[in-house]
Each structure stands twice: as C-alpha cells, then as structure tokens.
Amino acid sequence: MSESLHVICPACDAVNRVPQARLGADPKCGQCHQPLFVGHPVALDEAGFARHLSRSDVPLLVDFWAPWCGPCRAMAPAFEAAARALEPAFRLAKVNTEEAQALAARLGIKSIPTLALFKGGAEVRRTAGAMDTHGIVAWARQGR
Secondary structure: OOOEEEEEOOOOOOEEEEEHHHOOOOOEOOOOOOEOOOOOOEEOOHHHHHHHHHHOOOOEEEEEEOOOOHHHHHHHHHHHHHHHHHOOOOEEEEEEOOOOHHHHHHHOOOOOOEEEEEEOOEEEEEEEOOOOHHHHHHHHHHOO
C-alpha cells in the first residue's frame, strides 16, 4: 500500500488524502471535484497560508510579493511557469504582503519578492530577489 499525503484543494480548501503514487494522475477534490493541482500558484491570505502550512503534506513554495513592486510583477510569469513545472511535487502559492502584513511581519519578510519553502509546517529555506523560471525550479528542487 502506498503512503497517502494530505493535499489542500485550491478551490474549496478541503483536505484530501491522496496516495503518493497518484499525485501525478490529476487527482480531484473529494468535496468540490475540482483538480487538486491546477498548474498555477494559489493566492493565499493569512488563514489559507496557515491551513496549507499545517494540514498539507506537499512542500509549499511561497512568493511573498506586493502589487506595487516592479521586480515582483516582473517575476510573476516565471513563478506561474514554475508552478507548471513543479506541481504536484510542490504547491506554489502567492502571498500579497500588503494584504497579509501581520503574516509578513511574523515571518520576518524584509524584502520582496521573497521565496520561502516550507516542509512539514516549517520553513526550510528562503531567498530574496527576482528569479527566472529555471532559477525558481532549480532553487525549489535543491530544497527538496
């Protein structure tokens, strides 16, 4: 029997149990029947971030950004492409630091864009500054 992983649905936030061997087989949410991996980053607020961090077994790669930040906007297409390359091994998410200021302060986000990788509910690595798709993918896989 293969190990099951908890995966948060990007559409309804339900926790789904998915056999690890089936992650790449386009699993659907048991509650809303939407795909669990959609090939683009999930926008998270503070509550959504907490849910993904505490309930998901899939490593979470977060882009902390702000709408007024030029490098953040320039990196957005690369982060989008990285989601297509990295899912389902990673969940990619975006947290707007203007809307989630308390979360950004609690995590000590001092510059943006900042990428942070979380596994098992804990931050395992962080880097600041814009990257291209290849750089994001390579950086995430190094932290795996």
